Amino acid sequence: MARGKSGGAFLSTLDTEHAEWRPLLALVEAALGEMERPVWSESVPAREHSAAIGEPLVSGAIMQVTPDLVRRWVHRAMTIASAGASAIPFADALAAGRLDHLALFEAAVAGDPNRLDDLAQAAGDDRGVLKVVGPILAMPILHACRRAWTPLVPAAWAEGYCPICGDWPALAETRGLDGQRRLRCGRCGGDWRTERLRCPFCGERGHENLGSLVSEGSEQQTVDVCERCRYYVKAVTALVPIRPEDVFLQDLATLVLDVIALERGYGRPTAKGRRVQVVAKPSRLRTLFRLHQWTTGGAR
Template identity: 45%
Template sequence: MQQPRGDAHARRRTRRRRGQRPAGRGAARRGAALSRHPAADRAPRPAGRLGRPACRPGARARGRAARPVSAVTAVASAAPTLERLGREHPEWAPWLSLLEAARREATAPAWDAAVPPRAADHAAPGVAGLVFTVDPRLATRWVRHVVRGGAGRRARRIEADGALAVLEAALGGDAGRLDALARGLDVDPAAMHALAPLAAMPLLHACRRAWAGGQAMATWRRGLCPVCGRWPTLAEARGLERSRQLRCGPCGADWPFDWLRCPFCGDTDHVRLGALVPGDSLDTRRVETCADCRGYLKTVTTLRAAPPEDVLLLDAATVELDVAALQQGYRRPDTRGHAIVARVVAGRAPSRLPWRR
């Protein structure tokens, strides 16, 4: 049953008494204009092309509350896999094969016995000044696999002393010693420098596991890694609150750090801190930049932390961010965040049977 319409003149008289305006074509136009107003559209605007500076982190947009420096609007896409990277970059096959082996070796408990207690100096990275007692057979097997996988069969056979020396140089990032070891093994020095983080990865992951939950790790607020002293590989804008967590690729360490602060030089001037955002990422991947030191740090949005052994994989999967940063004149620091002096010596291999000492 329809509602009675009544007389048109009576309706107009009623509207005049009530102070209402007639709903004519002007009202329809006003309604259409309102629907086109940006405030009525809550969908996020697409970000600019890769390399275009994003809205200043921490800045207050007109009519909106200030957002955290991450300025994230959506969760990042699915975690990268070796299979997907292999399909997208077939030329990376040798490197990805070594990375897969390093990820497996990093979880092997055989390396845990080589880790000593962390030093009492909580201001320095954990590996600084320590002596690691490593099973020479374990070290030889692993370093031989890494060097031959990266340099080919032409590399000379590595014995136990050479393997321990490679591990020691890789822990400390000793460029001169790595060059000398490369010449002695008939390996290209550039290849040796690229392989060094993978060679040290199992021992460094064992350190991270052994020292997790300690006071030094809980109170660390420096830009460099609390385990190995390297600069962070990338950062995560994690969880619904978008906390900033720095991640180290070689050891997988994870520690909090302030937004609006450069991890490399410590600059806190928001005018000099910016970001580059790819246009197709919905702001889930970005490059945090510093105009003072010209350093950059890749940042990805995630609900939970990436597994420690997957940080280098995530680094490889976001190489387009590195390209964009380099094109804009930014770079990763060439040197270590902290000079590391550590020793690696041969230790007695643990017996297979507990009563054989």
């Protein structure tokens, strides 16, 4: 298994093994670089309540974003995405004002497939590109949220979806010598405990309805399936936790498990575990501060 690999090592392995993924990997690489910038943390709102009654912490968040930061990142991400496939109109649509960068950012952070569809149609694309790009676009801010909010997640969080962003787990991780089972989120890197015998999607606990597909020689990676809802989660054994920043790449690197599951008729839910609303508002304070800098500091 790919345990121990991280960041750059993962990217170069995937790049070698899957040349067809290069545009996607270029985008992920850009997101990983962006995630290292502390400036994203400034847009993370304080949350005072713990994630009670199954509500992810991002739910209802009002993010005061620096417009330049969002505009630059959205534009860069969509330029990379557009370079990967011809006739993807997003970079042009942004430049022409047919696609609003803040609306796109907001829909991506909320993980709202309907809004992403509406924005894609307005930009002139009906191939579902934004549904692929959206989660990557949201990674810098959602990882900043996860870093800030992890201490607020109650130890008793019992939902199958992520307590930070509400997405379904990308992976289940069996960790350490005691074999504790953790669910991991690809969008924000979230990490929460679950029971060994419990379907994350429908809550099924009956062992007669839960099973694992194991391929010979790779018992450390399985596909855990539920006969009640017919969904699956990929499960990996890890002596040390997968770095939050690497969960998305681990999800890609275990594509062979998805193929095994899909061939047997299991699926992943298409909608998020919990729908959330997020508002991204331009931060007036920072905008004014920048104007002040420009007017008093001369040419930049």
